[in-house]
Every structure is written in C-alpha cells, then in structure tokens.
Amino acid sequence: MKVGQLYVYPVKSLRPTTITEGILTTRGFQYDRHFMLLKVIMAEDGSGTTTLKNMHVTYFPEMTLFHTDIQYPKSEEDKGKLIVTYRPAPFSESASGSEEIKRLEIPLQPDVKSLTPFQITMHKSPTTGYNMGAEINDWFSAHFGFPVVLAYLGPSSREVLGTLAPAKKGKKAALGTERETLSSEKKWGAIFPVLIVATAISMASQGSTLFRHGIASEAARSLAPALLLTTGTFVALLYYYASLQAPHEDRITFADCAPYLVISEKSVENVSARLPDGEEMDRTKFRPNIVITGAEEAFEEDFWSALTVRAESGRESAKLLLTGNCVRCASLNVDFETGKMGTGEAGTVLKKLMKDRRVDAGAKFSPVFGRYSFLEPKSDGVTLRVGDEVTVSERGKDRTTFGEFLLGWDIEGSMANSSVLDWPGLTN
Incomplete structure (x- = not known):
C-alpha cells in the first residue's frame, strides 16, 4: 500500500489544502x-450580550464554499500565508450582494x-483562542451573511477526549514496537539511577579531596575541569532520567478527536459504487488527512491498529497508531459546490x-468510515510524502x-453540536 493523498485543513470545516508532502507532528500536520x-x-x-457558537459544516454547509491554500514559510523570518478564496455557488450572489472581494490573505x-x-470549548475540551480582528x-x-469571528489557536492546544489517545492511562499499547520501546525505557530506567548515584559519589569524592584535605589552589585548579565535567554529566543524567519517567501527553488542535484521520481509497470506491453511474464520492467529504491506496478490501482499515510508513531515498519512517473509529x-450529505x-x-x-456500516457497538446509530490516528512520539518531525x-x-x-474512549461523551449529539460560549464585550 502507499500514501495516495494528503490533506491539511488550516481552518476547521473549510475546504482542505491538498499537499504532496507534510511534516508530521504529534498534534497533526503542520x-x-x-x-x-x-x-x-x-x-x-x-x-x-453576545455568545459565540462553534461552526461545523453539518450546521453551516456554506462553509464548503471557502477554499484554502497555504504558502509555507521559506525562511525563519517568513511567517507564511493562509489564502482563503470564497467561490459562491453558481448563479448566486454572496451575502453582501457583491462579488468583488473573494480572496483573503491571513498570516499563517x-x-x-x-x-x-x-x-x-470543543466537546468539553477547553482551550484558549485568539480573535483575529475586525478586518x-x-x-x-460579509460572505456568510451574519457576524462571525475567526479564532487562531496559537501556542494553545486541547486535551484529547477520553482514552482515545495511546498515552492515556489504562490504554493498551496499540503497537508492538511501542511496547518494546516502553520495555527498553524501563531497562534504562533501572540503570540510570545507578549511574546517577555513581556520578554523585564521584562528585562527593572529588569535592572531599578539594575541600576537606586543603589541597593547594594550583592543584585545585587542575582538578576543577574534572569536577565540572562530572557535575555536567550528573545534571545530564538526571535530566534524561526525568524525561524517561515523564509520560507523553497527546494534545490536539481544533480537530474533533485526534490529530489525524486515515481512510482508504478502496473504501471511497465502495461508497462511489453506491451512487448512480457517473457519480463519484468526493473523498474530502470524509475530512481525511491521509488517504491510503492499495488496500485489498474495502473497510479493512476497521482492523488496522498501527501503520508504518517507509519513505524512499533514506528518509525516516513514521508510525501511526490507529486507536478508534x-x-x-x-x-x-453536503453538496460542496452549492454549499x-x-x-x-x-x-x-x-x-x-x-x-451496513453501523459496525461499532459504541455508536449503534452512526456508520463508521475511517480511523482516528495518533503519531508515535518518536516520529515527530518526520516528513510524509505521497x-x-x-x-x-x-x-x-x-x-x-x-x-x-469517550468517558460519558454525548455520542449522538456532541459529534455535530457546537458549544455556545459567553464572550462579554464582543462588539463585532
């Protein structure tokens, strides 16, 4: 199998940006x-008084009339651009009655x-957003026909719902190699305390030589580099040991449940076959980040627990943990052309x-398509390519x-319903 298509959604629920390669992070594509x-x-x-309601395409289908494109930064000084283009439905007028302004550039x-x-707050998972301003x-x-606010996530993030994330307490490891990694870390966890104690004893011994026996200043200076090296080693060992003990915490952006959504092209073809001749299912309606081609059977991804993506030309491989439907x-059902x-x-x-797709016992009234996915932390920063x-x-x-993994989350309502938030002082 291969990576067939890649998509990034810079603005939640608007049209995606198609990419040929993207940098993987534990919180999703860049x-x-x-x-x-x-x-x-x-x-x-x-x-x-005003409140804010999160906008999702189910309740605001006109969001599909907004297309996105990303101009990625080319240097450290370059912050990049997000370009949003409004393309009204054929033979219709925009909410403002004018078609003059269709393109908007936003700092990435x-x-x-x-x-x-x-x-x-999204699905009971709160975070801090930033108002992008009146302009x-x-x-x-003007294009929606009612006042809206564009929020930027910035350095913030959200807690992952329930036990969907691999690192959640009590969640079984979804990948054999992850268990091996944890086992390896446990071995190092047993060795490092011994190394730290040995280094501390060495430091104490050298300190005792310098200060308790009154070594001359010239001799003390000759021993100082060794003491400094030992101290640095001690600090480094202590820091690394602490990092082994700290569990990785999965966080997400404005995505609903997970950093990535994986689907297979074979399953999309199955849906297309249910439509009249000549009609094909638009795969982007499933909001995937990663589309896999070459699967033997439709919906076999229901049973995928982990995927390894191997790159050519010597690039690093990446591991994706698929934890939920x-x-x-x-x-x-939204028509992306008419909104x-x-x-x-x-x-x-x-x-x-x-x-035939109500196959998840935890959501008996909802069909399943695709798998929520998390990036193994060691794969952070790896470039994924079509x-x-x-x-x-x-x-x-x-x-x-x-x-x-929902821990009491409202299965039938929360997937589509938006939370309403108080925001005193809003003027626009």
Missing part, C-alpha cells in the same frame, strides 16, 4: 486546524501578542452507509468500540 470560525449570537433580550503564524484571547472577521461575515454525521445539503442520491450518502510505502504494523482481531 498548520492543520489552527484556525476555526465561530458565529456571533446576540441575546434576544436586547441586553447587547500571527503574533498572538497583538490579538485578544478568549476561551473556546478579517468582517470579510467572513470515526463515526459519521450528516456532513457527508447546501445535497439533493438526489448524493444527498443520501449517510443513509446508504447506515445499511507515494511513501505503507504497511500494517499491527492488526486488531476485533473492532474498537467508540464508547470505550
């Missing part, structure tokens, strides 16, 4: 879902010091999948269960 839109809602009592890495912070907000508001909602719910057969994709070879490192005997 710049993936670092922005999101929120609708401004005025209080009905006339008090002037804004300086948060100049932005106003506020709290954002940018007004551009989006992605259960689907009505967003699959409305689809008509005809294309508007019933969710219903079609209901017939065409890289993919192998299944570990395959589960049974399907994972959606409810096992």
